[in-house]
Amino acid sequence: MSYVVDFVNVSTVGLESSPVAEALAGLRANEARYFGNKYDLDFTTESAGDVPDLxxxxxxxxxxxDIEIASIPLEATEFEVEGVRWTYVFYESGLSINVLYTLEPGGKRAVGFKLSDGMEVPDELADKFKFVRQRSKLAGTIRGSYFVVKGEY
Incomplete structure (x- = not known):
């Protein structure tokens, strides 16, 4: 079932099983606000079980x-804007992962990690990445990190 994320009235729809559901919903709404304001795009997610390919x-x-996420994926989405494919997965632990993949060869390609307010850094990421903090009205304190994608996907 599709869910158009509302960044004005933040909802935990689809994220209820997360121990940090409110913070994860704020993080998801923060992403929706970015794409809504910058690209006039409705950020629409699907249940992860309905889009296993993503x-x-x-x-x-x-x-x-060599990263394998231990948490259960709850929601996912994919869309293309201005020649860039964005793929998001939101996990039960409160983790959000996005893959930014420019479709033209030689363009930007990266994986971004964002941690919801109140969650610990997952063991599978703790020794590999340093996380920086950013404040968000919708999500509280977000901690994020990334790596540049080398392969072709």
């Missing part, structure tokens, strides 16, 4: 760095 795509890109 979850597997993100997992495949993460294997480039």
């Amino acid at each position: 979850v597997e795509y993100v997992a495949r890109v993460l294997r480039e760095r």
Whole structure:
């Protein structure tokens, strides 16, 4: 079932099983606000079980760095804007992963990690990345990190 994320009235729809559901909903709304304001795009997610190909795509890109996420994927989405494919997966732990993949050869390609307010850094990321903090009216304190994608996906 599709869910158009409302960044004005933040909802935990689809994220209820997360121990940090409110913070994860704020993080998801923060992403929706960015794409809504910058690209006039409705940020629409699907239940991860309905789009296993998106979850597997993100997992495949993460294997480039020998990363396997232990948490259960709750929601995912993919869309293309201005020649860039964006794929997001939101996990039960409060983790959000996005893959930014410019479709033209030689363009920007990266994986971004964002941690919801109140969650610990997952063990599978703790020793590999440093996380910086940013404040968000919708999500509180977000901690984020990224890596540049080397492979072709």
